[in-house]
Each structure stands twice: as C-alpha cells, then as structure tokens.
Amino acid sequence: MSNLSLAEAVKLKSVLAKRIHELEEEMDRVAFVEMEKGSKKPKQARSLSQVEEEIDDIRKDFRLLDKLMYRANFENEVSFNGEELAIVEAIELATQLRAKARKFKEFGAAAKEEIQYGYGEGTPIVRRAMFDPEEYRVKAVELERLANRLSNAVNTKNYSIVLDFDSDKYF
Template identity: 35%
Template sequence: MSQITMAEALAVRAAMNRLINQLMQERLNNSSTIIEKGETAEVPARSVDVITEEIDAVSADFRKLDLLMAISNTTETIPWNGTNITVMEAIELAKQMRNEIGQLAHLGSRKKLERQTSRGLEGGAVTLFNVALYDPEAYHAAARKKEREVTKLSSLIEHANHHSKIPFDAAKYME
C-alpha cells in the first residue's frame, strides 16, 4: 500500500471534504427538473444513484483517512520542554498557547494608570483612574516570549507532519 505524509493527508482530507460537498450539491441539482406539461424531462448524465454511490465511497475514504490521521497524531511524538508529547497534545497545547497570548497581549497593552472620564456627583466632578493591579510591561514581555514558544512548537508539529507516514492510497484525490 502506498503511503502519504501527514502534511499530504491534511491537504487530501480537505480536498475530499470539498469533493463531498460538491457531489452533494450535484446530487441536489440532478435530483429534479422543471418541465411544462407534455414535455419530456431531460435526464442528467449522472443519476442521483450514481452520485450517491460516489458520495458513499469518498465518505468512506474520508473516514478511513481521518482515523489514520488520528492514530498518527496519538502515536507520533515531538520533543517539548525536556519530554516527548504526542502531536495531538502539541496541537492542543499550541491552541491553548495562542489563546493565552491573546489575553497576555491585551493585558500587556494596558497602561499602569489611566484617567477615566470624570463623573459628577451631586454637582461635583470626581476624577477616576483605572489602576492596573499588575505590571503591564511584564505581561507584554510574557506575550512575546509565549509567541516565540508557540512558533517553535508549530514548527515542530509541521516538521513531524512532513516526516510521519500514513498508509493511505491518495491517488484518486491528488495527482
């Protein structure tokens, strides 16, 4: 059986998903026609049954590839922080890190002390300040550091995707 890399598998799976959607649209388009009374309906070149069989075949291949990719992601490992973690865990860690970077960057972009709009209380104006209860510069630096870490992690995932092989014949979907 031929093999493809995980990187190729990602592209093939996306192509298969697009093909399934196109076939479903084709099936809907070929499922009926409008004619005037007394006319004979023009039958499309591909019947609904033929298209349905093709959808079933591509869907089965999609499920098979998806399973093989999941198995690979749970068995292939990459080095991270002095240990090995599975690619699946690395992908989730990268997602979590990106979410954390967004929050750290937001906290890092704030000022330590910001004047707020003043509010009048019974005729008198009071000046209000929003005081950060942390060091914004430290959070800005933490966001930059974590961004470098997630870039490194993403690079390791990408490297693994180009080297791990999956036993799948993708000839029908790529040429």
Template identity: 35%
Template structure:
C-alpha cells in the same frame, strides 16, 4: 500503494472534505427539476444515483484518512518541555498557547488607566478603568509565548514529515507521479 507523509495527508484530508461538500451540493441541485406543466423536465447531466455513489465513496475515504491521521497523531511523539508528548497533545498545547499569547498581547496593548465617560458608564459619572496587572510584563510574556509556540509548531511539522502512512485512495485526489 500510495505512501505519503502525515504532513502530505493533511491537505488531502481537506480536499476530500471539500469534495464531500461539493458532491452534497451537486446532489441537492440535481435532485429536483422545476419546469412548466406540459413541458419536459430537464434531465441533469449526472444522475442522483451516480452522485450519491460518489458521495458515499468520498465520505468513506474521509473516514479512512481521518482515522489514519488521528491514529498517527496519537501514536507518534515529540519531546517538549523535557517530556515525551503525542503529536495530538502537542497540537492541543500549541492551540492553547496561541490563544494565551493573543490574550496577553491584547492585555499588553492596554492603557494603565483610562477615563470612561458617557451614559453607558456608571449612569453618566466619570469612572476610571485601571489595569490591575503589569502591562509591559504581559506584552513581554506574549512575545515569549509566541516564540515558544513557533518552536513547538516547528517540532510538530518536522515530525509530521517523517511519518510515512499508506493511503491507497490518495491517487483519487492527488497526482502521485511526476
């Protein structure tokens, strides 16, 4: 029975998703043959039925691993900001924190004032764009948030390596023995 960490299952899930895409494209390529009238159609090396069967199996494996990963992410918890949160929630928090850090970083790299000229600005009149916030504080907050999200990501990653799950189908996608 293949027992792997949650962290190890994530790249396998990606591999299975790629396999589904590859099989879908292969089936599309092998579904039709173009040939000149009077000549014989070239037979594909792998049949439509065989590819369809493999595609159905890969899709089922994907559904199984996807549910396994999502269930583990909901069932397992970490400590964050003095509360216990699921891995799923922690990942969502991390995603939002990264987005906010990127926004603050962008605001933190703005100029305090900028003169706008040209036809695109107020009918050709010179206008001034002024930042209505503390640029240095935005930059500082972005850096703090980046450090904080790195810590959260580390906690998530550490927990994902401790969770062991059974996924017998893994042997189709990864060599389990050295």
C-alpha cells in the same frame, strides 16, 4: 498504490471535505428538473444515484483517512521543552499557548493608569492596572514564540509520518 505523509493527509482531508460539499450541491441540482407537464424527462449528465455512489466512496475514504490521522496523532510524539508530547497533545498545547498569548497581549496593550470619565461628581476616578503591562507584553511575545516553535515541531514530524492510504485517486 502510493502512501502519503501525515502533512499531506491534513491537506487531503480538506480537499475531500470540499469535494463532499460540491457533490452535495450536485445532488441538489440533479435531484429535480423543471419541465412541462407531460413532456419527456431531459437527459442529465449524471443521475442522482451516480452522485450518491461517488459521495459514499469519498466519505468512506474520508473516514479511513480520519482514523489513520487520529491514530498517528496519538501514537507519535514530538519533543518540546524537555518532554515528549503526543502530537494531539502538542497541537492542543500550541492552541492553548496562542490563547494565553492573545490574552497577555491585551494586558500588554493596557495603560498603567487612566482617568475614567463620566463617574462621580467632580471626583476623578482612575482605572489602575494591578500589573505591569510591559511584563505582559514581553510574556505574550515569548508565548507566541513557544507556540510557533511547537507548531514547527509538529509540522516537521507530520512530514516524517507515512500513512497507508491510497491517495492516487485524489492527487
């Protein structure tokens, strides 16, 4: 029985989800046959119950892997900006930093002032930014850098955490 790292578990979870989807499609294929009325049933490579059994085994492994990953993400921490964060919190913080950076990029790409056409009768209307777009562009770059640094810390930690899961039948 071989264990696997949390980083490998993330990949394996994706592999298992894909395999479950493939088996669901196989269930649809083997569940019905088209044949002439009164003729003998055609021979199938696998029966519906065999496919069901395989999918149930994989779903059980998927649940176990999910539980082990959640536990590891909660119990293990990474250092970031002078504080210790649980991996689950670090993942969420990286997501939030990226979302904030995306919004700041929008502000950073804005014009400081632009004329709005189609308003008023001969009176020019100006749309003026109430902030400095360059400051927001710089803030966006810094936020992305922080998010990447945090993600790298999580990835590094994920390779050091070993889960007690038998991955031999999948890898």
